[in-house]
Each structure stands twice: as C-alpha cells, then as structure tokens.
Amino acid sequence: MFAVMSTSVNDPSHGFCRDCLAVQRGPAMRCTKCGSPRLMRHPELYALHIAHIDCDAFYAAVEKRDNPELKDKPVIIGGGKRGVVSTACYIARINGVRSAMPMFKALEACPQAVVISPNMEKYVRVGREVRSMMQALTPLVEPISIDEAFLDLAGTERLHGLPPALVLARFAQSVEKEIGITVSAGLSYCKFLAKVASDFRKPRGFSIIGEAEAVTFLAEQPVTLIWGVGKAFAATLESDGIRTIGQIQRMERGDLMRRYGTMGDRLYRLSRGQDTRRVEPDHDAKSVSAETTFDTDLASSADLVPILRALSEKVSTRLKKSGIAGRTVVLKLKTQDFKIRTRNRQLGDPTQLADRIFQTGMQLLAKETDGTKYRLLGIGVSDLTGVEKADPPDLIDVQSRKRALAEGAMDALRDKFGKTAVETGYTFGKGRNAHPREDVED
Numbered sequence: 001m002f003a004v005m006s007t008s009v010n011d012p013s014h015g016f017c018r019d020c021l022a023v024q025r026g027p028a029m030r031c032t033k034c035g036s037p038r039l040m041r042h043p044e045l046y047a048l049h050i051a052h053i054d055c056d057a058f059y060a061a062v063e064k065r066d067n068p069e070l071k072d073k074p075v076i077i078g079g080g081k082r083g084v085v086s087t088a089c090y091i092a093r094i095n096g097v098r099s100a101m102p103m104f105k106a107l108e109a110c111p112q113a114v115v116i117s118p119n120m121e122k123y124v125r126v127g128r129e130v131r132s133m134m135q136a137l138t139p140l141v142e143p144i145s146i147d148e149a150f151l152d153l154a155g156t157e158r159l160h161g162l163p164p165a166l167v168l169a170r171f172a173q174s175v176e177k178e179i180g181i182t183v184s185a186g187l188s189y190c191k192f193l194a195k196v197a198s199d200f201r202k203p204r205g206f207s208i209i210g211e212a213e214a215v216t217f218l219a220e221q222p223v224t225l226i227w228g229v230g231k232a233f234a235a236t237l238e239s240d241g242i243r244t245i246g247q248i249q250r251m252e253r254g255d256l257m258r259r260y261g262t263m264g265d266r267l268y269r270l271s272r273g274q275d276t277r278r279v280e281p282d283h284d285a286k287s288v289s290a291e292t293t294f295d296t297d298l299a300s301s302a303d304l305v306p307i308l309r310a311l312s313e314k315v316s317t318r319l320k321k322s323g324i325a326g327r328t329v330v331l332k333l334k335t336q337d338f339k340i341r342t343r344n345r346q347l348g349d350p351t352q353l354a355d356r357i358f359q360t361g362m363q364l365l366a367k368e369t370d371g372t373k374y375r376l377l378g379i380g381v382s383d384l385t386g387v388e389k390a391d392p393p394d395l396i397d398v399q400s401r402k403r404a405l406a407e408g409a410m411d412a413l414r415d416k417f418g419k420t421a422v423e424t425g426y427t428f429g430k431g432r433n434a435h436p437r438e439d440v441e442d
C-alpha cells in the first residue's frame with residue numbers, strides 16, 4: 001500500500017535521478033536536469049523502507065582508493081597462509097577471479113593481476129566510517145559484516161524530510177564522495193528481499209523488489225537464493241527434483257515441514273516472500289571470541305601465552321570496532337583427545353581492552369597448564385554491554401591504567417602502520433602462529 005504523503009516527490013508515478021536526486025515526472029530515459037541515465041522508478045519506490053547496503057569489492061576498493069595507479073588494473077586481495085583470494089576487484093572478476101579461489105588459480109586466470117596482502121586494520125577503520133554514516137541515517141542498523149548491513153529507514157521521512165529511497169541514494173553518493181569507495185543498495189519490504197536486491201546489480205547498484213512483484217520474481221529464481229539453503233541442502237532439494245523457488249511455491253506447507261522439518265517452514269514462507277524478521281541493532285552475538293587450532297599440540301605456557309595474547313588483541317579489536325564491551329572473560333581449551341575445557345571469570349567492570357582480557361585469561365590458563373597437551377586455544381568475553389561503563393579509569397589499578405594508556409597508543413600506531421607494526425613482548429618474533437588467520441570477507 002502506498003503511503004499518502006503531501007510532497008510531490010512521493011507520487012508513485014514519479015521517480016528520481018540517482019546522480020542529481022532531481023524528481024522525474026514523465027517517461028524520459030534520461031534525467032531532465034542533468035542528463036544522467038541512472039533513473040529510479042518503481043511503483044513502490046516510496047512505500048518501502050527495509051534496506052540492505054553492501055560495499056562493492058570492499059578490500060580491493062579501499063586499496064584502489066589509496067593508490068590511484070591501481071585504478072584500471074585487476075587487483076586481488078589475498079595470499080597469506082591459506083593462499084586464497086579474499087576479494088577481487090571487478091576487473092579481476094571479469095577475468096574469472098572469484099573470492100575464496102586458490103591464489104595460483106586466480107593468477108592462471110588473470111596473470112597480470114596485482115596481488116596485495118590484506119590490511120585488516122585499515123579495512124576495519126574504513127568499515128567503521130561507513131557504519132557511522134549509516135548510523136547517522138537511522139539507529140536501526142544491523143551490521144552483517146565489516147562492509148554490509150541492514151537498515152530500517154521507516155523513520156527517515158520524519159528525520160530527514162526525505163523518503164527512504166532518496167535517503168538511500170543520497171547515502172550512496174556521500175560514501176563515494178566522503179570515503180572514496182562505492183556501495184550497492186537494495187530496498188524492499190523485508191530483509192530477505194532487500195539483500196537479494198542489493199546483490200542484483202553490483203557495483204554501484206540500487207535495486208528495488210516491491211511487495212506486488214515478489215512472488216512472481218521469486219518463482220524464477222534458484223532455491224539457493226533462499227537464506228539458509230547452502231550447498232548440502234540444495235543437493236537434498238535437487239535429489240527431490242526441486243531446483244526453483246517456483247516449485248516450492250506450489251507445495252503445501254505441511255508437506256514441506258514433513259520433508260524438511262523447520263527448514264521446510266522457512267522454505268514455505270521465504271518462497272512466498274514472507275519474512276517478518278526485524279532489523280535488530282542489538283542482534284550481535286552473545287559473546288565475542290577468537291580461537292585457533294595449532295599445527296602441533298602444545299602444553300607449555302611458553303607456547304600458549306603468546307597465542308593467548310594475539311587472540312586477546314583480536315577479540316579487543318572486534319569489541320572496539322563494534323563499540324561494545326564484555327564483563328566475563330571465557331577461556332576455552334581443547335585437549336589432544338578433543339575434550340573441551342572452558343573457564344570463566346567475571347570482571348568488576350566490563351572491558352574491551354586486550355590487556356585486561358589477556359591478564360584474566362592468563363590467570364585462568366595458569367591453572368590449566370599442568371602438562372596436558374592442547375590442540376586449540378580460544379579466548380573471549382560474554383555478558384556484553386555498551387562501552388559507557390567499560391574500563392573506568394579511576395577504578396582500575398595504576399598498573400593496568402598504564403597498560404590501558406599504552407594500549408591506546410599501540411592501537412593508534414597499528415591503525416597508522418598496520419597490524420604487525422607494534423608487537424608486544426608476548427607476540428614478538430613468534431611468527432604466524434601468534435597472528436591467527438583472518439576470515440575471508442566480502
């Protein structure tokens with residue numbers, strides 16, 4: 001249903017220009033003001049408010065921004081221990097390079113590519129800038145990853161005097177101007193289809209899927225488009241002769257649930273474009289942790305402590321990035337024979353400091369280094385809170401206060417010169433094991 005609004009911009013027969021944002025009346029193919037062909041028109045243009053925003057080839061875009069010589073070259077971010085592609089720019093993608101592809105294959109497909117190893121600190125920083133621009137639009141931002149989030153823009157009409165579609169177009173422009181990378185946006189009435197829409201025309205895409213067209217649109221799509229249908233489940237469906245969402249639309253709910261349990265219910269609803277999940281800003285995990293499995297089992301604190309330190313720093317980076325803190329420190333160990341030991345300690349105040357997480361983890365670890373051989377070590381925090389009450393400077397002792405100050409200085413240096421620019425005594429010279437592998441993002 002169309003909202004009845006007083007400004008002419010909200011007339012559903014009108015559209016707007018994505019470049020100059022001028023209102024378009026009539027059927028012209030180009031903007032009547034600036035001549036751009038990037039026009040938005042859709043019968044539900046001004047009725048939809050659930051958005052999904054995703055940065056385009058994020059890591060590669062940041063590197064291109066910082067080195068203009070790379071602009072027209074195929075760029076691959078990746079390498080490292082696992083030797084896979086984290087992100088390929090669009091020029092590299094045209095040459096057949098894909099995320100998670102082994103690097104040797106990527107270079108077979110695109111020998112002229114420039115390979116850059118990931119600078120996570122930098123991407124986290126840029127991702128945080130994009131995130132805060134989102135949060136200026138609405139408090140209802142649900143981050144999905146470093147460069148991707150759902151936004152509920154229902155309140156923007158009141159807040160910004162513009163309907164959600166225009167707020168979104170203006171946002172994409174500001175990110176280009178102020179941060180120097182591009183995003184793609186999807187707008188719909190639910191999260192499922194907003195995400196599908198943002199994937200539709202990358203890069204610099206802006207797609208809309210309205211309520212009236214949802215079922216018809218979905219009918220022609222493959223089942224893998226449905227959130228939760230991975231490779232294994234798609235194979236199960238395939239063996240039952242189900243390939244398209246249209247086939248699911250013709251099935252009974254009871255039948256789907258008998259065959260596939262709760263997933264059957266999800267198939268039933270999502271295939272019809274029914275998704276009532278809200279955009280939840282506090283959707284975040286109940287805990288933030290990092291863990292690593294060793295190449296060979298380890299028993300001595302000399303071996304374990306540097307790893308604990310590196311993991312504590314990783315947890316702290318994530319907490320700082322998300323603007324949250326945790327009150328309980330959790331140590332996890334997996335023994336040689338796969339038994340899991342977890343040990344907790346509650347702190348007086350929540351923390352996001354690597355050093356407090358590490359020092360508490362050390363106390364917990366001390367009791368477990370009894371000669372047992374471990375294959376995995378993890379550290380994390382739970383009881384998550386906001387940062388307001390975290391690490392009060394007047395309550396922590398002088399020593400830890402000094403360390404907190406030093407940590408702030410180290411963070412600043414790492415931001416400037418990269419992750420390994422500053423090493424603490426615990427991780428210095430300990431090699432790769434002390435720097436847990438990064439996830440493939442984007």
Ligand SMILES: [Mg+2]
Binds near residue numbers: 147148
């Ligand atoms: Mg992305």
